[in-house]
Amino acid sequence: MAGYAVVGTQWGDEGKGKIVDLLGMDMDMVVRFQGGNNAGHTVVINGNKIVLHLLPSGILNPNADCIIGPGVVVNPFVLFQEMEELSKHDYPVNHIHIADRAHILMPYHVRIDELQEATKDPGMRIGTTKNGIGPCYCDKYSRIGLRMCDLKYADIFAAKLKEILPMKNREIVDLYGGEPFDYDDLLNRFMNIRERLLPMLVDATDIINNALDAGKNVLFEGAQANMLDINYGTYPYVTSSSPTAGGALTGAGVAPQKLNTIIGIAKAYSTRVGEGPFVTELNNEMGEDMRKRGAEYGATTGRPRRVGWLDLPVVRQAVRINGLTDLAVTKIDILSGYDEIPVCTGYQLKDGSVIDYVPACLRDLEEAKPVYRMLAGWKEDISGVKSWEDLPENCRAYVRFIEEYCHTQVSLVSVNPDRSGSILLHKLVK
């Protein structure tokens, strides 16, 4: 039995997809456990670039069962679009299964997300992906959500929608002045896709645990990242789920001891899309240059990502919360060319005190000044380097510094976007 989790340690877009791709071929099952189509990863299929939002990037292994877990919020229309895109490129989709307990992300959730963002004062906007993720999780926890299993009996779905829709329409019209949904029209849209969805539904927790018990390799693929976690991120500038190893347990229905390897992905510098504090942000030409070199533009919304130096209290928080057994450091090639590279090791608060953890109070974080350790840079282009020994000494020292600060081993360093650009320091699939 071997459970693997891959999670982001920063604000997402660390390159999880690439590491999943590397592990994927050894996996028998790939599970997404939280979030919805707010994620975005670009994958290359038969030479064509396509962007996936809901499907995990582990889908690229056609031999691994792909499970959209109970903790995910599923927009079925987006799912079908992604499946059609894959089929268009002759890629199989018959290995995709949806947890019957997963919540359905309804069209009204998307509209509410858009309206909430649009009607907030600019300073209060979260900068969501406007895909309805937050409103769907809200309904889940308010216990007025619709689940995939509600589609099993058409009359149950119809009755629940009849009860819920008026509440949602009141919210849309009275609170935000938006356009309401028509019950018959909405019901029809779901009755039209019901037959197609039903055969895809499974008791996910049962089949995931059966796979683990049978000694199969199961990969739990996180979307977003630790600093976007609903509990530990920079609340309220977070997503509405737990993209952590803990989230994998509750979102897939497996026990803690089933996760043997928990791999955190850390980009060698920081990026963030959306609003919220970002202590090491580079709001200058240097940042612009880093954004261009790192091609830091959102895969879901196309927004330029905010960029900054590596923030180690952030990464260490992820190490602790997730119990990371391994770190993978990605995009370190983008840091070539600097004389010195600042790495944030703490925050100086307004009262002058210095802390080395991420504070809860956003004002503290917004006012904090980064405490930097200056590490020596390297000039060489390292994007073609194939082994640890061939990396410049200062680059290796940069990696060692991350290990030391975070108290965990770096098992992989990635120097270019290809599969061949991953330098393995320790075996990941054990």
Ligand code: IMP
């Ligand atoms: P939501 O998840 O759409 O509600 O957006 C909440 C915050 O999470 C926003 O700042 C988004 O930009 C951010 N976010 C959501 N998904 C991702 C992701 O996959 N990568 C990076 N940021 C994300």
Ligand code: MG
């Ligand atoms: Mg992404």
